[in-house]
Amino acid sequence: MERRKFTREFKLEAVKLIKERGVSFAQASRDLDVHQTVLRNWVRDFGSDPASAFPGHGQMKPEQLELARLRKEVAKLKAERDILKKGRGLLCEGLPVRFAFIAKHRDIWPVSWICGALGVSRSGFHAWLTRAPSARARSDEEIGARVRASHVTRFRTYGARPVWHDLLAEGYRCGLHRIERLMRAQGLRARPRRRGLPKDTGERSVIADNVLDRQFTAGGPNQKWVADFTYIWTAEGWLYVAAVIDLFSRRVVGWSMQAEMTAQLVTDALIMAIWRRGKPDALLHHSDQGSQYTSEQFQRLMADNDVACSMSRSGNCWDNAAMESFFSSLKTERTARKVYRARDEAKADVFDYIECFYNPIRRHSTIGYRSPIDFEREAGVA
Known part of the structure; x- marks a missing residue:
């Protein structure tokens, strides 16, 4: 099967369709009959060097080749800088967290660049992407939902320890540190203590007895x-x-x-x-x-x-x-x-x-x- 060829003008319009008009890669692929991977490569090439993107099939001079190589290297370095800036602290996290970051940002930067910046392999990422959630992950999801429910139903006043006791009472077997981790992952924090109330420094004097005597019912209005x-x-x-x-x-x-x-x-x-x-x-x-x-x-x-x-x-x-x-x-x-x-x-x-x-x-x-x-x-x- 002969490989299809596209003009530079076609590629530029396809990129504009995605970047400027907000059409998804999947929709553009169906409309243009071009594979999503090809469209992603075009968007990546255009993003790294819009002026020199899609040069055609002519031979480039040595200095042009060197300039193109340097531009690509600079674009990669800038991307790695932005990746590390956006994913600050990810290098200290486990592989699932880093893989989740890659999956979220793979439409912005090439997967190979993000994997290189975060020190993980592409094969490991793709394996994680297709792998079913582990039993621990499924358990975290279930317990995390109960943690959030306990926190919200208590008007967001509970910290990790009261939430932990709530879950223990419901029959869940988990540790306090796990509850802390799941609350931290969901951004759940106990409401801070209220500031001290102002004090009434006026003098008190007993001028009437407790006639009501906790009888908080009345037979009619205005009694x-x-x-x-x-x-x-x-x-x-x-x-x-x-x-x-x-x-x-x-x-x-x-x-x-x-x-x-x-x-x-x-x-x-x-x-x-x-x-x-x-x-x-x-x-x-x-x-x-x-x-x-x-x-x-x-x-x-x-x-x-x-x-x-x-x-x-x-x-x-x-x-x-x-x-x-x-x-x-x-x-x-x-x-x-x-x-x-x-x-x-x-x-x-x-x-x-x-x-x-x-x-x-x-x-x-x-x-x-x-x-x-x-x-x-x-x-x-x-």
């Missing part, structure tokens, strides 16, 4: 409200978020967000709740013993609206568990994995969570997996 505030970090500093929840429907009826941890923060949240729900009758308001809630400003507001006061015991977060649960949901479902550049950005996100998701949409197990607004609507609350 029991719980309140507290939390902290959200932004690039501008802390944002303080205060909220008031009606225990009847678990609806957030009042909230306030400010840059300062003052009595005005919690006062504004209660004012919003009263404004939204109307002046309450026989309402119990429960909070902790923070200086903001024991302040004269806040206590005067409650007295003016005939609101009874209840407070948790000192250092006992379970006495206000319903409020702690809401803030936990807010951070887990919205703010924990975000980085806010400004307080206004965080305010907008918290507002969206409360008013556009938590109150109207989010299903709550305590009220039969209905949203707070739907629960109130079904109960006939205006």
